[in-house]
Amino acid sequence: MTHTHPHTHTHTHALTELDCNTKGNYFADMLLLLYVTTVSCVLFGGSSAEFFEKRMCYGRTLRLPFSFTPPLFNGQLYFTPKKGGSRKLVMDKDEAKDPRLRISIGSVELTDLTERDEGTFSVSVGDAMPYDVIKLEIVECAYKMYRNYGKSYSYTVPRQTEFVEFTPLHREDLPRVLWNRTDPQANKGSRWQMKGSIWEIKSVNQADSGYYNFRKKDNTLLSRKRLTVKENNRHYYTNMNERLLIQNPTFVATWTVTFTPAGEVENNTLMEAGNLVTDDRRIQIMPKGIEINPVNITDSGTFEFRDQQGHLAQIVIVEVEDEPPPSVLHPYVYIAIIGGIIFAVVVCCCCVKKCCCKNSSSKRHESAPETAAAPAVYYHAPKAATKRRHLMGNGMPLFPTGQLRLERGERGAMTCRKHRRSELNPRPLHQGLSLFIWACALEG
Incomplete structure (x- = not known):
């Protein structure tokens, strides 16, 4: 009969419990090691393969690769502007530092891209040095429209449009809201009007050139238009000592007119705010424009019409000839003249012949009795x-x-x-x- 010491049972139970704890810690360490290894391979081992160059349209959404989304990625996301500036933190683990950044499990999105988002995105884990993962370029995809000074512009807006935003050309940092559905009477009486679903601008000028964004209530871009306003153009050809009337733009306004002679750079002011300021007596203000009488060779050049705000409404180019060009008739004119002369000769011959025949006939009748006798x-x-x-x-x-x-x-x-x-x-x-x-x- 064998007896076992009670301390032996206690020791065996303790060893078994220790082995179980050790086994559990082992699996936990293995999982941690696997996670660290995966992240290290993504962030460091595969850095060269995880670099992206992307070109996105203005107003679109940038989606980060799955490798840089939680819970797999647990580091920091930085952005460095292309046009210069310090690097800034965009995302820290699963916390957004930019209000446009949307973070969820397996997804990181940067919405409403603008020119300010053009640059480089970099990541880091822990205290490691950040390295570049995405180079972003913003492309202008707006539909381009052109209008001449003084014309009107209209556009049928999308149904879900809640407000219209305007950004002047070359001044992307100055957007302003022209119309808001919650306060539609705010711009009543102005040149910008929303009539039903039609957005209209009356009498456009260069200040209206820029980008028009039509957005939803949550700021999502529905449509984007680029409007460019150009000046009107006229061209006059005239001869010396003739009268020339340079017409005003086709609408009523007070103009300032400058003249730049051909081949020169400096201009001269002829009319300012509707008043003639030149001493040249040949130039007069007429109801429809400016009259030059008589024209000299020195009047060749460029005339510019501007409104009171300085917007260029019209450019007129005048070319003066020294002598009037000789009149050259078309060859068909000569052919027609020769044909007319020939036709006239034929008609005259026929008329003469007909008259002679009539005279001979009348003479024959008069001499008929005498002829009968002889x-x-x-x-x-x-x-x-x-x-x-x-x-x-x-x-x-x-x-x-x-x-x-x-x-x-x-x-x-x-x-x-x-x-x-x-x-x-x-x-x-x-x-x-x-x-x-x-x-x-x-x-x-």
């Missing part, structure tokens, strides 16, 4: 001899003693008959010679 004599000689006999007789013209007349004989035959001068109206020889010779030749 029958016409027909010549039946050969054609060649007939032609010669009709044209010439013994080397002498036949017309001094009589004239030939073309008559119609039997069966419509045409004959050339010699008549006494008393039978015909007296006619100068040179006027009828060609016509009768042609007629007798045809008959032969």
Whole structure:
């Protein structure tokens, strides 16, 4: 029979309890070691692979990689501006230091990005030196609109728009609210109006150039527009000693006009606040603009019209020629002139021929009784001899003693008959010679 000492049981139980505690501490240490190893690999071992370069539109949201979100990441997040400035703390473990930073399990987001967020984000754990993980570039994605000075601009806003924010060009740090749904009458009577769902700006000028942000109640950007206002432009070509009227912009205002001669830099003020300030008597203020009469070659240059706030409303370029250019007709004009002359000649010839035929017909009717008493004599000689006999007789013209007349004989035959001068109206020889010779030749 074996006996066991009571102290032996007590010692064995103590050893068993010690082993269990040791085993539990071992697993806890292993988990801690695994966590530290994972974080160390993410932050230090994989630093080169965890560097990101991102380009984001204005107003969008930057989401950090999962490796830098709680509970896995338990360090600090810093930001260094691109345009210079000190590094600042953005997130400490799971605590946000920027009001736009939203932190949740497995997610870290920086909302409503602006130009001020362009720079580098870095992280660190404990007392380790921070190292860069994200390089952020802000890209302007606004829809661009252009208007001329004095025109109107309108835009249909999104439904959820609660306020309209304006930021002037090149002055990103000066945003201001132009309209708020909670106080829609605040800008009543101004050039900025919200009519239903239409945002309208009347008579725009360069001060209206900038960015218009349409945001929700929680400041989320719904839409972004960029408006650029440009001056109006005119160009005049004129000659010396002529009258020139330079028109004002197409709306009523009090203008200040300056003139810069061509090839020079310094300008001269011609009109200030609507009043003429130049001693040049050729220049006068007219209801629709400025008149220069007469124009000189020195009037070539640039005229600028500005309103009382100094906004550029219109640029006018004037070019003066020394002498008027020679008038050059188009080739088609010459063709038309020549064609007209030819047509006129043809018409005149036809009229002359028609008149001659009418005169011959009337003469034939007047001599009809006498012809009946003395029958016409027909010549039946050969054609060649007939032609010669009709044209010439013994080397002498036949017309001094009589004239030939073309008559119609039997069966419509045409004959050339010699008549006494008393039978015909007296006619100068040179006027009828060609016509009768042609007629007798045809008959032969």
